[in-house]
Amino acid sequence: MRAIARDSLQSSYSLSPQQIKTILEEEFDDTSLKDLLEDTDTMVFVVDETVDGTETVYAFITVEVGTRATIRWLHVDPEARGKGIATGLLNRVRKEFVETPISACVLDEAVEGGGNFLKGFGLKESGHDQILLGGEEFDVTMFSEGQKTETPNEPAVPIPESVTVDGASRSVNRDESLPGREAPFFTVSRVDDEEDAYGYFCSQCGSTDVSADGQGRLECGDCGNSHLADEWGNAYL
Structure with a gap:
């Protein structure tokens, strides 16, 4: 499980090596894994295969059980992706918790963001929070079953x-437009002698000081409004 988490974090999250080390030490060291597997309030489902007496684990999902069944971690071996493994794990969780609402907590550093995959299972973005791992705060997006976003994503200006x-x-x-944490971003068109779209207009504060990266993420330099890509894509499918 630790190796799968490591490989998944390295391939699918925009985290520094130190941040990955922090998460692995906090969540997936021997003591933490022992506590996780013995915790009566947490369920762990794995996808594995045994060949000639040797067991190989390809993926796992951890679910904290309370008034909701909250998916905390979902990691698939990068070499085993594209086979519907994550979909199978989500179906297993839904089958196990037929009468319990399901939610999920997704690190914002997931490269492809956190949207369509969970939406396909009836979960909707319900808020934002932070979790503390090894003394460092990580931003997370929360998804909940049967709930809508807390506030409409509409222009403020x-x-x-x-x-x-x-x-x-x-x-x-x-x-x-593209949805933002606080308000949408609208495309600012190029002028005649430019080949590409110029940039974006932040409808939270009215600024055009919006940076974009190769992963489809946007951030307003004035008010901090941001957009994350909408899909997990091959990172989890």
């Missing part, structure tokens, strides 16, 4: 037809 940036007037596409 009027959306202009155009904005002036770098001395050029650039149109704001009011029909093309």
